[in-house]
Amino acid sequence: MQIDCITVGAFRVNTYLVRDEATGQAAIIDTGETEELAEYLEALTPPADIRMILLTHGHLDHAGALTRLQQSFDVPTYLPRLEKPLFETLPQQGNWFGAPQMNRPCGRIDHFVDDGDSIQLGETTLHFISTPGHTPGQGCYYDEQDIFVGDTLFAGSVGRTDLPMGDPALMKQSLAKLMQLPGHLRVHSGHGPVTTLAQERKTNPFLSL
Numbered sequence: 604m605q606i607d608c609i610t611v612g613a614f615r616v617n618t619y620l621v622r623d624e625a626t627g628q629a630a631i632i633d634t635g636e637t638e639e640l641a642e643y644l645e646a647l648t649p650p651a652d653i654r655m656i657l658l659t660h661g662h663l664d665h666a667g668a669l670t671r672l673q674q675s676f677d678v679p680t681y682l683p684r685l686e687k688p689l690f691e692t693l694p695q696q697g698n699w700f701g702a703p704q705m706n707r708p709c710g711r712i713d714h715f716v717d718d719g720d721s722i723q724l725g726e727t728t729l730h731f732i733s734t735p736g737h738t739p740g741q742g743c744y745y746d747e748q749d750i751f752v753g754d755t756l757f758a759g760s761v762g763r764t765d766l767p768m769g770d771p772a773l774m775k776q777s778l779a780k781l782m783q784l785p786g787h788l789r790v791h792s793g794h795g796p797v798t799t800l801a802q803e804r805k806t807n808p809f810l811s812l
Contacts, residue, residue: 604727604749606791609643611635613705614664616793619751620644620651623725630724631656631676632744632751633793636667636705641675654724656680659753660741661690662766663697665793669710681722683733684715685740689768699767716742734781736774737762743781750788750800756781758790758798761809778810 605622612635619632629651634640644651653676658666660683669680682690690709697705716722718733722744729744734755741762743752754762761778764771786801803810 604746606749608791609635609640611639612637612664612667614794616664617791617795619791620653621724621749621751622651623727625727626725627652628725629653630729631672632791633657633659633665633753634668634672635665636663636707638668638671640668641671644672645675653678655722657722657729657744657751658682658686658690659743659751659755659793660738661686661693662738662754663693663700663705663707665753666690666710667693667696667705667707670708673710679713680711681714681716682712683731683740683742684717685733685735686738686742687712687715687740689738689740692767718742732780732784734777736764736770736772736777738766739768739770741777745784745788748787748789749791750784751791752781752793754793756790756803756807757792757795758803759807760795761807762793782810 607620618640622629693709716731720731722729733742737754790798
């Protein structure tokens with residue numbers, strides 16, 4: 604895949620435009636909470652052949668701009684099924700951070716994904732693995748080379764579990780599950796730089812707890 608990372612918003616969240624190299628078909632992974640991603644995509648020349656929007660989870664900084672993107676790109680949106688209750692709190696999530704002006708509408712969900720599901724993007728097969736803990740339904744999308752982990756795992760750290768609906772015990776199980784995947788996978792997180800699963804196995808202090 605060809606991968607463009609666009610870091611947006613007050614939370615400096617990594618959003619992704621991924622393209623199947625054989626066909627040029629593209630997917631958006633996470634949306635940010637501002638108009639920045641939509642404006643970036645609308646300005647591309649030639650335009651990207653966007654076919655879908657994939658959400659890793661339903662927090663404001665990852666899904667808050669969904670409605671804005673759907674105004675410009677009328678394509679199916681995928682959400683982890685277990686994330687639906689959290690996603691539906693988007694109109695209130697700004698209040699959690701003392702910023703009610705950041706409350707956002709939910710947007711439209713066309714497909715729910717479950718652990719083990721696959722999504723076809725051109726000739727690229729994206730697999731979905733459920734990794735709850737940061738949120739009830741947080742999940743990751745991956746192919747043979749790259750994995751998009753949302754806020755499950757970061758370079759040198761892991762997702763927080765102290766926000767509403769977080770679960771430290773589930774997070775521990777999910778991290779162990781994630782570490783069973785091939786170590787060469789490049790990890791594209793919701794915040795921060797790219798790493799690999801192998802690198803995190805060796806150096807991430809939170810994986811040895």
